[in-house]
Amino acid sequence: MLDKNYIAGILKGIVGESNVMIDEPMKNHTSFRVGGPADILVVPEDVESLGKVVKELNSRGVPFFVMGNGTNLVVRDKGIRGVIIKLLDNFSRYSVKGDVIEAEAGILISKVSRIALEHGLTGLEFAEGIPGTLGGAIAMNAGAYNGEMKDVAERTVYMDLNGDIKSVSGAEHQFGKRTSFVQKEGGIVLKTELKLNKGSVDEIRTLMDEFKRRRKETQPLELPSAGSIFKRPEGYYTGKLVQDCGLRGFRIGGAEVSCKHCGFIVNVDNAKAEDIINLIKHIQDAVRDRFGVELQTEVKIIGEE
DSSP, X not given: OOOHHHHHHHHHHHHOXXXXXEEEEGGGSSXXXXXXXXXXXXXXXXXHHHHHHHHHHHHTTOOEEEXXXXXXXXXXXXXXXXXXXXXXXXXXXXXXXXXXXEEETTSBHHHHHHHHHHTTEESOGGGTTOOSBHXXXXXXXXXXXXXXXXXXXEEEEEEOTXXXXXXXXXXXXXXXXXXXXXXXXXXXXXXXXXXXXXXXXXXXXXXXXXXXXXXXXXXXXXXXXXXXXXXXXXXXXXXXXXXXXXXXXXXXXXXEEOSSOTTEXXXXXXXXXXXXXXXXXXXXXXXXXXXXXXXXXXXXXXXXX
């Protein structure tokens, strides 16, 4: 049994009292707006304090999970036993040198795309409108409109789960369909160098505006969701599979298959995480039964069952 007050006291000594929360509702930290309390949520100020937190938790056998903006998470209703380490605003510095942007993991990837625009750098237009952080984008090889992080990520500095600083370059990222070395081996992205190309500011802006328009027209951006729920199966479009099963608008509790895009689940009426998880399973069963296709979740489901 975790002694929350004792562990929280130790963490406060590392990151400061205001950066440690006990029994913090995770619905306040996820785009789905669901999730029970985390025993402890800690927000490190910098790499040094992050390393100290990781090593302290490891030495005491306390489980921890690292998150960014919470746009790809479903946290179960019973919450999370252990510690959530949140990297966001405190890890959002960046620099631009020539055609390379180096940015920290907590910066929103959509902001990095706008930084690229400001400097006349092309290659990151696809990230316009993606709501997650750069660290999350690297971890899952985020992509859209025929662009992916694997196309632009040159070098990533990360912290392994023992608290030691390491780096990977090029193919060492092990990018695949919504995956990378982070998911395969574990690690905490600290910063990444993105290699882009010089381009026309007007052309870059036009393309980003087009992607923004498409997202607004085709995605339920006005409701809480976690983006695409499932990875796209080879040779199929997830939304069409779900629609062809007659599930457009299908609802369990407060969770609903979006009428705007059947690849999305939306929180329409104070959904519980259980509603979302049950709806995910219902969709998977329906698609398997009708088409023989196994839908794999793109979102992470974490927390106590």
